Amino acid sequence: MQSNNIYNNDSENQVTQKRSLEELNMWISHINYISEECDYIVKIASNKLKRKDLRDNLLLVIKNKNSLKNTFLEYEKTSENIIECIDLDCDLFYYNEHVKTRGLYKDYVDNYRKLKKEVFLGLLA
Template sequence: MARSTTKHFSGNEKEIAELIKENLVWKEDLSYAGEEINFLSKFLEADVFQKNILNLYEKIQIFCSQLDSFRTQNLDLSMEVHNNKYDIQGMLECEDISCEIFYHDEHLKLGMRIMEFIKNFKEFKLEVFSYTSGLLKKSSKEM
């Protein structure tokens, strides 16, 4: 007798598979944001800006401080996404709907926080790029 190699999922297992896919997307988005944070940190600390710009140093320090805050948020969210993967798998252990609803709601809340973080980080990057783009040295000989 031939055995079927296809696994049939219950409704709960299908939903769990979708939540795990969403978790993976979050992990990738936060990893990418982490790389952007590292780049922006190096960019802001590099000697690539024109000299004698009024309040340049102060503005760069404000950006660096904000960047540190984004780095912390990114690390915290990344840890929560890591833990969320196990919470999703824990939904299989649920014996009643209230248990599943709890884990699902927590997943949705985390998703909203990640979307808010990404939105705020995009706005921050735009502010940094808008401010610094006209202040870059035109050549390496500029002082």
């Protein structure tokens, strides 16, 4: 899909697909930023806090980013078929896939925030 602009003559499926793709692109951008930020936080955990366990957990966040990004790209590829939906069961399938993918994103971000908070609390101690 080339454009995410929503037009008056777009079908409900087209609008849904465009919004889902927009949200997905935001998730990808966010996990890329988290991975970049995490590089610095890993160094803090290792060099300043001397917490190998925390460092290793943060490195796992960076490693998991690639797997999650691949999942997002697979979802994006699959979601192109939403336009072909002609019944509620099909719509529900894509809706549930989106909710499942959103859950993966949320879990990833929540885990990262927990580790980041632990680093910051360690710096304050």
